Amino acid sequence: MTIKEIIGVLDGNIRCGESHLNDEITKAFSSDLMSDVLTLKDCPLLLTGLCNVQTIRTCEMANLQVIVFVRHKKVTPEMIELAEENDMVLIECEYSMFKTSGILYMKGLEPLY
Amino acid sequence: MHFEYTIKEGDFVNAGAASSSVKKALKQLNLSSAVIKRVVVALYEAEVNAIAHAYGGTIYVDIDSERILMKVADRGPGIPDLDLAMQEGYSTARPEVRDMGFGAGMGLPNMKKNVDKLVVHTKVGEGTTVEMEVNFVE
Numbered sequence: 579m580t581i582k583e584i585i586g587v588l589d590g591n592i593r594c595g596e597s598h599l600n601d602e603i604t605k606a607f608s609s610d611l612m613s614d615v616l617t618l619k620d621c622p623l624l625l626t627g628l629c630n631v632q633t634i635r636t637c638e639m640a641n642l643q644v645i646v647f648v649r650h651k652k653v654t655p656e657m658i659e660l661a662e663e664n665d666m667v668l669i670e671c672e673y674s675m676f677k678t679s680g681i682l683y684m685k686g687l688e689p690l691y
Numbered sequence: 692m693h694f695e696y697t698i699k700e701g702d703f704v705n706a707g708a709a710s711s712s713v714k715k716a717l718k719q720l721n722l723s724s725a726v727i728k729r730v731v732v733a734l735y736e737a738e739v740n741a742i743a744h745a746y747g748g749t750i751y752v753d754i755d756s757e758r759i760l761m762k763v764a765d766r767g768p769g770i771p772d773l774d775l776a777m778q779e780g781y782s783t784a785r786p787e788v789r790d791m792g793f794g795a796g797m798g799l800p801n802m803k804k805n806v807d808k809l810v811v812h813t814k815v816g817e818g819t820t821v822e823m824e825v826n827f828v829e
């Protein structure tokens with residue numbers, strides 16, 4: 579799926595990284611636990627309800643370029659600044675983690691394991 | 692290249708700042724993204740630990756054409772049982788650390804997985820020093 583399609587099916591709101599709208603994403607991982615995110619191999623997309631600067635830092639280190647914040651979490655200006663510095667895409671979404679994951683799974687995004 | 696960074700006590704907002712600048716430096720060196728990721732994930736785990744479990748400290752990084760040496764030295768309580776701390780799932784993280792998404796007891800085992808050499812020196816009541824080495828050429 580392209581990031582644009584992902585935003586469409588989640589009724590999401592892109593907060594930064596608009597230049598990546600046509601990038602293709604094939605896999606995703608859902609977690610609120612940054613300890614787990616740091617053990618992932620290669621994953622471009624994280625769905626998370628943990629919304630703070632540490633989420634962005636962790637994704638920077640673990641090479642996750644796209645983050646969808648679920649459960650109507652709001653991204654802060656500090657998070658956007660750090661994400662832009664690292665060319666990342668931040669998306670806000672009103673749905674729960676379960677619903678968000680389910681929609682993207684049905685649309686064909688693959689789990690890591 | 693040699694870098695030094697000071698980690699301040701309780702400074703969660705800046706946790707990862709040192710790992711981030713090391714990542715930028717490594718990107719200049721034409722290394723594979725897999726090697727860069729191994730280095731920065733391990734360093735970030737150690738950096739977060741120095742803030743989460745100790746009272747700050749200093750990070751020393753040395754890079755040459757063949758390898759990177761990293762040393763994270765903290766002032767802190769030390770680790771009473773290092774074998775236990777190295778096990779997946781063992782954590783004494785405070786609630787505020789868990790609220791930030793950490794404290795699963797995965798950090799030290801993850802450092803071990805990512806680096807070619809890991810040495811931990813620790814003394815109860817004084818502090819902990821984590822030394823890590825990653826070779827660029829396999």
Ligand SMILES: Nc1ncnc2c1ncn2[C@@H]1O[C@H](COP(=O)(O)OP(=O)(O)OP(=O)(O)O)[C@@H](O)[C@H]1O
Pocket residue numbers: 613736740741743744745765767768769770776777781782783784792793794795796797798799800819
């Ligand atoms: N620098 C340190 N100073 C004192 N104790 C430490 C230090 N680093 C680790 N420890 C101890 O070892 C335990 C395990 O560390 P580890 O990094 O594996 O997990 P964690 O930090 O608790 O959780 P995670 O890394 O998954 O977020 C810690 O909970 C803590 O008790």
Ligand SMILES: [Mg+2]
Pocket residue numbers: 736739740793794797798799
């Ligand atoms: Mg840790």
